[in-house]
Amino acid sequence: MSAAFEVVVIGAGLSGLAASAALSGAGAKVLLLDSKPFVGGRAYSYEHPSLQEEIDCQHVLLGCCTNLRALCDSAGVADRIRWYDTLTFLQPDTPTRTELSVRLLPAPMHTAVDFLRAPMLSLTDKVVVARGLMEFVGGYPAADTESFATWLKRTGQTDRAIRHLWEPVIVGALNDTFEHCSTKYAGQVFHESFLKSAKGGRLGIPTLPLSQFYSFVAEQCVRQGTELRLQQAVNGLTKQHDGWHVQTTEGSFNTPHVVLATPFQQTNALAPQLGVPIDTFRNAPICTVHLWFDREITDLDHAVLLDTGIQWIFHKSRIRRWPADRGSYVELTISASFAQLHQTREAILASALRELQLFFPAAADAKLMKSGILKDARATFSVAPGMDAYRPAQATGEAGLFLAGDWTQTGWPSTMEGAVRGGLLAAEAVTASAGAPQRFLQPDLPPTGLMKLLSRQ
Ligand SMILES: Cc1cc2nc3c(=O)[nH]c(=O)nc-3n(C[C@H](O)[C@H](O)[C@H](O)COP(=O)(O)OP(=O)(O)OC[C@H]3O[C@@H](n4cnc5c(N)ncnc54)[C@H](O)[C@@H]3O)c2cc1C
Structure with a gap:
């Protein structure tokens, strides 16, 4: 498609990068702005002055992150992800290791052999875990009303099953205590990564510092015609009769379409009329x-x-x-x-x-x-119970103004995959409003083995 429309994307985190890659790939004229001197947003690395090392906080992805993987594939950086089929769990003061590996058995049995052997859980723990997991074999709840703390109690999980399985996986993936995680997203983690297919649970770790890693995506955007301006913060956004006036630290301009790919605090500061309930987000x-x-x-x-x-x-x-x-x-x-x-x-x-x-x-x-x-x-x-109702759609009530970011309605928790999905959904909304609708979102991984019969997701 050759799109003749212009878009300004504010924020070169993963959401803004994904939106820019999709839109410039579809022929739109994209200007991508970020206040920082690097791309990647929260998935960033920087040269630490006293350590004299480029450091980042390790980010991991899973095989089921289809949109993030496709973005890395098309930017030519997928071979800089190291993939692992085994998760190792260690207990203090003992050399015993529990290794959960993906086996050549039909899903959902692919991790069953190692699970049954796992020394970190007793037989009673395994029975209650298996009973609990049965709830997520078909899928996970559509509503995010129940907290995972309630679920653990309701399904009678033992103290050791909680400490040795549910906590490392769920607190690691959703980054909050069980009261502040809904069963919906905890169930999604287990359904997509442990049960649906062997591929979905593979662990991917970028082998480059993150800003170097994501600069491949930025370079792809630039090759497609995106103009990237770093260290240019947007400090004002005003509606005009035919678009938006964007005020930055380096000057101002007009544009028909704006994608705000910023966290909710900055989004609210730039577009208070949208009424983002920032106090509800944690x-x-x-x-x-x-x-x-x-x-x-x-x-x-x-x-x-x-x-x-x-x-x-x-x-x-x-x-x-x-x-x-x-x-x-x-x-x-x-x-x-x-x-x-x-x-x-x-x-x-x-x-x-x-x-x-x-x-x-x-x-x-x-x-x-x-x-x-x-x-x-x-x-x-935090994807606390009830938060889905507060996460806004990418198309707003304001003509020409779109939202992206991991915190928008992405169907995923606060992750790189969620951010990319938010960016792609915003790009889809922009093309629809410009009269040239396109689909950018990748399908989820299909269920394999017995899960073809069991999974509703
Ligand atoms: C320590 C840490 C570990 C994490 N670990 C993982 C992990 O293992 N796996 C995983 O999937 N996720 C992980 N995450 C979460 C993941 O990093 C985020 O969900 C994702 O990067 C969010 O992307 P985003 O584009 O939505 O937002 P951001 O990355 O926050 O991007 C927003 C961008 O907007 C820019 N901006 C803001 N205001 C303005 C303005 N006024 N003008 C111009 N630019 C502006 C910012 O500079 C930023 O670059 C981790 C996060 C952190 C911090």
Whole structure:
């Protein structure tokens, strides 16, 4: 299609990048603006001045993230994602590992063999987990009214099943406590990634620092004709009789279509007339601890750490295939890190090192060369019960004004896939309003094996 319309996309996070890639690919003249000096938004990396390293907070994706994967594919960066078929769960002070791998069995049985063998759960735990999972075999609730805390109680989950399975998976994926996660999105995580197909649950980890990784997507937008302007903040948006007047730190211009791909706070500041209920949205933090050791402390690329404050270890030097003699660069991730927001960096570091040694005794002998701590207070928004009603559609009541972002109605929680979906849905709404409707959203992965009969989703 050759579209003759112009669009200004505000925000070069994943949502704005996805919208720009779709629209410029469809022939629209796109101007993409961001206040920051890099693309990627919250999925960013930056050169840390005192550490002299480019650091980011590790972001992972899953095989079921069809829209994010398609975006990476078309930008030519898909081969910079390392895919894993096994999740390793470690308990402190014991060398026993639980490994959940995808097997060559028809879904939903593909993880059943490892689940039945898992030493981290007792037989009673496995029975209640299996009974609980049965609720998500067919799909997940359409309504987001029930909290996952209520679901855990209703289905009689044991304390160990909660600590060793539900918590690492759901708090890791939805980044809040069970009271602030709805059963709908918790069920979606299990249905799409554990049950529907083996491919859906594969874990993908970018092997490049995130801004480098997503600069491939920005370059593709530019190749398609998008004009990208970084360090240009938009500070005013005024409706005119035939479009919008955009005021930026570098000047102003008029445009018929605007996609606001900004978080809800900035969206509300620029378009208060939309009445985004910002006080209803709840941000949840993520804290990451970055450690550089003089030698390798484990042969694992990543693992879930049970019964501690740290949820995941990402062994970034191995994921990025650094030579072993460069030592270990590890990142420890603490999701829903409300407590750490108020702790000093020294306290967080001391506790993380103490916990790390419970799992990897070699860390006690290794020399810590340097360390850094990142706290992101607004990492995600919480898909608490009832939030769906407050997430706006991409088309607004204002002609020519569209919303994107992980917090809009995407059908997904606050994730990179959700952000990309929001951007693509906004792009679809723009083309429809310009009289040249296009579809950009990718279909979900199809169910495989027995799930072809069982899945309604
Ligand atoms: C520490 C951390 C870990 C995470 N881990 C994962 C993970 O493992 N997997 C996963 O899927 N998701 C993860 N997420 C969530 C994921 O990063 C977000 O859901 C996603 O990146 C949101 O993208 P977005 O485009 O909707 O918003 P943003 O990334 O917030 O993009 C908005 C952009 O708008 C720009 N902007 C704002 N105001 C203006 C203005 N006035 N003018 C111009 N530009 C403006 C901002 O600079 C920003 O670039 C994580 C997030 C964090 C912070």
